[in-house]
Amino acid sequence: MLLRVQFSRMPTTDLGFISRNQQGKGGPRRSGAVTSQGRGRPREAAQRRRVTAAGRQGCSRHRHCRRSEEQKMSGELSLHIDTKEPRWDQSSFTGRAKHFFTVTDPRNLLLSSKTLEEARRVIEDYRKGKVSPGLTEDQLWRAKYIYDSAFHPDTGEKMILIGRMSAQVPMNMTITGCMLTFYRTTPAVLFWQWVNQSFNAIVNYTNRSGDAPITVSQLGTAYVSATTGAVVTALGLKSLTKHLPPIIGRYVPFAAVAAANCINIPLMRQRELKLGIPITDEKGNRLGESKAAAQQAIAQVVVSRIGMAAPAMAIPPVIMNALEKRAFLKRYPWMNAPLQVGLVGLCLVFATPLCCALFPQKSSMRVSRLEPEVQALIREKNSDIEVVYFNKGL
Secondary structure, eight states: OHHHHHHHTOOHHHHHHHHHHHHHHHSOOOGGGOOHHHHHHHHHHHHHHHHHHHHHHHHHHTHHHHHHHHHHHHTOOOSOOOTTSOSSOTTSHHHHHHHHHHHTOGGGGGOOHHHHHHHHHHHHHHHTTOOOTTOOHHHHHHHHHHHHHHBOTTTOOBOOGGGSGGGHHHHHHHHHHHHHHSOSSHHHHHHHHHHHHHHHHHHHHHTOSSSOOOOHHHHHHHHHHHHHHHHHHHHHHHHHTTTSOHHHHTTHHHHHHHHHHHHHHHHHTHHHHHHOEEEEOTTOOEEEEEHHHHHHHHHHHHHHHHHHHHHHHHHHHHHHHHHTTSHHHHHOGGGHHHHHHHHHHHHHHHHHHHHHTTSOSEEEEEGGGSOHHHHHHHHHHOTTOOEEEEEOOO
16 A cells, blocks of 8 residues: 555656656556556657667668669669679789689589589670579679689680689699608609699699690690609609608608699690780780780799698698697598598688689789780780780689
């Protein structure tokens, strides 16, 4: 009873506040109906009003998002998207890294021929001004990266499966892991260096820059030279490290791979060094061929390939050297190769796209650094051109 009396003598200012809120929602209510539950209703109403206001503000702030969704639902797609260029800004390392994380995605290897051809059809139709009904921007970019993962950017031909960039991680993790595991005997060194250089020859041929074909004799010369260089380097260093700590011997495969890359890539692309690679202006108009551009492109690819192999061939040996001293690998020696392959794969998942992103895929060079005859040819076509562009290869 005392509680009721005290509550009934609530100051009128408080009652007036409640009454005003109630009137706003549904007219006046009896003061006797005010309870502890009733006191919470104005708070709920105020909270609902705040949520509604916030929702309206958010809707106005993101109105362009709704318009974008409506365009996607209606099938309207702008024809001004440049599908010949990556989705992300290639002037920054971050943009190039995002691009190559998509390009080297191993899941692209699982796509069927039908999916690849459908992606090519979508991209080729779009470039001709034809938009498939219901095609969204995200679907267009997805088709573009499927197309890029399987078809050569210059020739348009379908690339060999294991030569595609999406095969780099699964193939290299297996080969490199085995090179790091089986490095103690001469037959094992010979076999795995041969396997590695065979794979590199396929990758270099598949991702060659420009539309200059490689003859069988050039391919054979490069392959034999690179394999010989890798084997000689590996066996020579192996003999020199016999009396050094075991950890030093584990880095012999990396030295052999680095030496082979310096031999293999220039020889595999020797035609480009002799005849040049296609160079274009900023809009993609072909201006001619340049040997100086080919030299820069090949040098950048060599640096990227060595950098790509460095983490995978430098970090796992340290870890495995420590693990081999533990009882686990002594008890289960067969786990050596799977652990090595797994560690290499973990490194390559990040090293492959990040090292591919060291240099822009569409590399550039000032006209003043080109050959004199190429400079003269460009000046005749357009004297305002100061920079030319070219595909550096991978």
